[in-house]
Amino acid sequence: MNTIEVVLDRAKELNRKGDLNRDLEVLLCHCINKSRAWLYSHSEYIVTDFQVEKFFDLVLKRIRGIPVAYLIGRREFWSLELEVNESTLIPRPETELLVQWALDLNLPENSRVLDLGTGSGAIALALAFERPDWEVLAVDCCGSALSVAKENAMKLQLDSVSFLESNWYESLTKTTYWDLVISNPPYVDNKARIPNDLYFEPATALYSSNSGLSDLTKVIFESKDYLKSSGFLILEHGFDQGRDVRKTLETAGYFGIETKIDLAGLERATGGRNVE
Ligand SMILES: C[S@@+](CC[C@H](N)C(=O)[O-])C[C@H]1O[C@@H](n2cnc3c(N)ncnc32)[C@H](O)[C@@H]1O
Incomplete structure (x- = not known):
């Protein structure tokens, strides 16, 4: 079953250095349209096949070095959510x-x-x-x-x-x-x-x-x-x-x-x- 916990663990295995764990969570939140706070309290939530595919596509791009802000298309500045590309x-x-x-x-x-x-x-x-x-x-x-x-x-x-x-x-x-x-x-x-x-x-x-x-x-x-x-x-x-x-x-x-x-x-x- 593709629960949040399982999907995140698989992604973390791809990032052996463990330096991107926070980014991986941000990317998963982006794919399932939920906040990080929600993620922590719903580790058994089932992620759809489509969301899993989208998530791993972004994970691989992040591991290649593309900044997370470009992958999700936004960055917070002065408490304002700004679109970036x-x-x-x-x-x-x-x-x-x-x-x-x-x-x-x-x-x-x-x-x-x-x-x-x-x-x-x-x-x-x-x-x-x-x-x-x-x-x-x-x-x-x-x-x-x-x-x-x-x-x-x-x-x-x-x-x-x-x-x-x-x-x-x-x-x-x-x-x-x-x-x-x-x-x-x-x-x-x-x-x-x-x-x-x-x-x-x-x-x-x-x-x-x-x-x-x-x-x-x-x-x-x-x-x-x-x-x-x-x-x-x-x-x-x-x-x-x-x-x-x-x-x-x-x-x-x-x-x-x-x-x-x-x-x-x-x-x-x-x-x-x-x-x-
Ligand atoms: C370091 S970025 C700053 C972007 C934004 N102000 C910020 O702080 O996030 C520099 C900006 O200057 C723009 N820029 C570079 N050369 C310029 C020029 N000759 N005339 C006007 N804008 C220029 C770039 O396109 C870029 O958006």
């Missing part, structure tokens, strides 16, 4: 630091916020969820990522966010309009060996030239023409890029430059304010 980065918990920082600025009602490189819409949608009074624009150069972000906005009914396909600022009107520009741009060194856990995510979302600093530098210099006087720029970066980002912000003429540490104790986000 191979054209979007899988939102990371570290990025919630940027959202928290933006909220802590206590910007006034009707502030204008630009999320550069929105991907699944994670940052823009979390901000719109918390501050529906803000005007949020989410930009990405990848049309298929933007479609996912739009779909997420629609499902979550976050209609204060608009979307624009653009290569950074290229399609935006050049005016000092924004109170806050927030961005998690690609910052992984494009010359470095691709770590296994990034293998399935889109290269345009991850890699940048000049030791991973090219896009960060571009966004820092270009933002100056679009931020209001004293407007804020907040950027996510690699754990070892804080010093370079602070230096670039300084060179570009920002003030009030600050770096925030993530939950792992690593420098993860740096920001500053445009000239007054």
Whole structure:
């Protein structure tokens, strides 16, 4: 009999290292459309042949390295359930630091916020969820990522966010309009060996030239023409890029430059304010 217990045990045998046990449970929940809490209290529940087939197809893909978020098509970010696919980065918990920082600025009602490189819409949608009074624009150069972000906005009914396909600022009107520009741009060194856990995510979302600093530098210099006087720029970066980002912000003429540490104790986000 294909009970939950039997099916999970068979899947765990395929994953000899035992490092994917949690993911296997998530995949089974996805196939039978139940929560993990339900799974634990129904080990004798019979899984249909169709569900078993679908489950083992996903198990083999997971063992090959495909992230569980792509297999089930979603990831939670800032308590919002976001649709993701191979054209979007899988939102990371570290990025919630940027959202928290933006909220802590206590910007006034009707502030204008630009999320550069929105991907699944994670940052823009979390901000719109918390501050529906803000005007949020989410930009990405990848049309298929933007479609996912739009779909997420629609499902979550976050209609204060608009979307624009653009290569950074290229399609935006050049005016000092924004109170806050927030961005998690690609910052992984494009010359470095691709770590296994990034293998399935889109290269345009991850890699940048000049030791991973090219896009960060571009966004820092270009933002100056679009931020209001004293407007804020907040950027996510690699754990070892804080010093370079602070230096670039300084060179570009920002003030009030600050770096925030993530939950792992690593420098993860740096920001500053445009000239007054
Ligand atoms: C690291 S991902 C961040 C995605 C999302 N903001 C998040 O935090 O999960 C970087 C995003 O920047 C976008 N991007 C890369 N180069 C870009 C460019 N030149 N102009 C606009 N967006 C770009 C990628 O398509 C990707 O969605």
